[in-house]
Amino acid sequence: xxxxxxxxxxxxLFLYLIIRWPFFRVEGLGPKAIGVLFLLKVAAGTGLWWIYxxxxxxxxxxxIYKFFDDGNVMFGALRAHPVDYLQMLTGIGTRxxxxxxxxxxxxxxxxxxxxxxYYNDAHTMIxxxxxxxxxxxxxYHVHTVFSAFLSLTGLVALYKxxxxxxxxxxxxxxxxxxxxPSMLFWSSGPIKEALLFLGxxxxxxxxxxxxxxxxxxxxxxxxxxxxxxxxxxxxYVLACMLPGLAALWWCRRTGNRRAVLKFGTAHLxxxxxxxxxxxxxxxxxxxxxxxxKLRDMLGVVAATDPGSFIPTTLFEPNAWGLAQAxxxxxxxxxxxxxxxxxxxxxxxxxxxxxxALLALIPLAAVWARPxxxxxxxxxxxxxxxxxxxGLLIGWTTPVVGAVMRYRIPLLPFYxxxxxxxxxxxxxxxxxxxxxx
Numbered sequence: 001x002x003x004x005x006x007x008x009x010x011x012x013l014f015l016y017l018i019i020r021w022p023f024f025r026v027e028g029l030g031p032k033a034i035g036v037l038f039l040l041k042v043a044a045g046t047g048l049w050w051i052y053x054x055x056x057x058x059x060x061x062x063x064i065y066k067f068f069d070d071g072n073v074m075f076g077a078l079r080a081h082p083v084d085y086l087q088m089l090t091g092i093g094t095r096x097x098x099x100x101x102x103x104x105x106x107x108x109x110x111x112x113x114x115x116x117x118y119y120n121d122a123h124t125m126i127x128x129x130x131x132x133x134x135x136x137x138x139x140y141h142v143h144t145v146f147s148a149f150l151s152l153t154g155l156v157a158l159y160k161x162x163x164x165x166x167x168x169x170x171x172x173x174x175x176x177x178x179x180x181p182s183m184l185f186w187s188s189g190p191i192k193e194a195l196l197f198l199g200x201x202x203x204x205x206x207x208x209x210x211x212x213x214x215x216x217x218x219x220x221x222x223x224x225x226x227x228x229x230x231x232x233x234x235x236y237v238l239a240c241m242l243p244g245l246a247a248l249w250w251c252r253r254t255g256n257r258r259a260v261l262k263f264g265t266a267h268l269x270x271x272x273x274x275x276x277x278x279x280x281x282x283x284x285x286x287x288x289x290x291x292x293k294l295r296d297m298l299g300v301v302a303a304t305d306p307g308s309f310i311p312t313t314l315f316e317p318n319a320w321g322l323a324q325a326x327x328x329x330x331x332x333x334x335x336x337x338x339x340x341x342x343x344x345x346x347x348x349x350x351x352x353x354x355x356a357l358l359a360l361i362p363l364a365a366v367w368a369r370p371x372x373x374x375x376x377x378x379x380x381x382x383x384x385x386x387x388x389x390g391l392l393i394g395w396t397t398p399v400v401g402a403v404m405r406y407r408i409p410l411l412p413f414y415x416x417x418x419x420x421x422x423x424x425x426x427x428x429x430x431x432x433x434x435x436x
Contacts (some may be wrong), residue, residue, distance in 0.1 A: 006142060007139060011145055014038060015039075015368070019031045019035065023153070026156060029159065029170070031072040037103035040178075041187075042144065042188070045188035048185060048186075048189040050066065052064050063124065067122065067191070068129050068143060070122075070129070073106050073107050074088050074107075075133040075134075080401075085130070088130070107126065110123065110126065121232065124192075124233055125195075140332065144189055151194040154196075154202070157205040158204060158205070159174065161205050161208050162419070163379060166375075168425075172422070172427075176414070176415025177415070180411045182350065183411055187408060193409075196229070196237065199229025200230060203223060203227055203238075204226070206223035206226060207223060240385055240388035243263075243270040243384070245381065247266035248381045253371065259376045259380060267384060267388075275319055287317055290322070290395050290396055291317035291321075294312070294315070294395060294397075297398060297402075298312070301399065305338075308347065309400075310339070310399070312332070313397075328389070329393075332394035333391070333393045333394040333407055334357070336400045339351075340400045350404045353404075363418070363422065366428070368422065369425075369426070379420045382417040382420065385413050386410045386414050389409060389410045390407065
């Protein structure tokens with residue numbers, strides 16, 4: 001009962017913040033609607049807990065518990081050795097046998113089975129849960145409530161960005177940001193995706209407000225906080241976005257003429273930089289990292305035999321190997337969920353969501369606005385990000401369940417592309433004639 005009261009108390013606190021905090025006063029979404037979305041995310045996060053507690057009851061391999069349990073190990077140092085706790089939170093002075101023996105080797109996820117030289121984002125999530133432990137008193141559901149609120153904050157920031165870029169498409173933006181089933185499911189629990197959307201939302205809101213906001217310090221704080229969160233978690237999402245952002249800035253400074261050429265140039269330059277990076281250091285070999293990630297995933301598949309595995313061949317660790325694997329990678333990311341409709345509720349959810357994603361393409365064509373009204377650079381930015389992230393996910397992830405989770409950062413931008421092409425006047429006209 002005490003756990004329930006504490007959890008409900010935090011829900012009430014965040015609902016109060018949503019009503020009172022000016023940040024949540026946005027056009028097209030009142031505080032009550034945002035409050036309902038928050039409760040929906042808490043319910044989805046609780047559903048995630050139920051599935052990984054009672055259905056897939058392997059606590060050692062469930063992300064919702066891996067970071068929570070290891071965070072408790074880190075938090076356990078606070079009472080007897082508070083300096084140790086602070087050092088582990090900051091990472092200062094902890095690379096020595098003492099911390100390894102007393103804390104990190106006790107955890108199950110601090111050290112990776114295969115070290116790639118790339119930043120281990122599990123450290124961020126363990127520290128995050130160790131901080132939340134100060135407020136949760138060990139109650140798991142409090143971590144769900146905090147994570148749902150932080151994710152909601154990032155999604156509201158993205159909503160502000162999208163509605164500012166595409167006026168008249170607020171409802172489309174709301175559906176595409178908050179209500180995709182996999183978005184609700186995977187961004188509402190104490191796992192990486194919840195914090196990722198906080199970082200992504202803050203970063204883009206600050207980026208698009210430069211030169212438009214009087215409080216420059218506030219914008220810089222949001223930008224740096226968003227960058228720090230993304231770099232500490234799934235930094236590859238930011239990496240997939242940067243060439244498009246550079247090309248978008250190029251178009252905004254020099255005009256929209258030859259926008260396709262500018263985007264092609266920016267992405268070609270990024271690709272050449274990636275291919276040349278190993279000449280500076282073997283640790284910068286991105287192609288080798290992608291190859292190793294797929295190898296690791298195939299090893300996990302061989303050990304666990306997941307029901308949603310799509311047969312995938314390990315490609316050669318070079319640029320030609322990546323190119324050959326690209327069609328299969330795009331199939332995995334954008335079409336493979338259609339093959340899992342018969343493997344339970346999550347499979348059905350994935351298949352239905354994928355059908356809806358595909359349906360947006362002909363709908364955008366039917367409702368297309370005049371081409372002169374389309375913001376072509378912004379459309380190219382959204383499409384290039386979806387393509388880059390889709391390729392990266394497909395190159396490394398042959399399990400549809402994992403694909404559904406990893407691809408949720410591209411769902412808002414897929415929706416943005418639809419909103420940029422579709423004409424809100426034609427949508428409204430269709431709805432008026434179809435409704436009784």
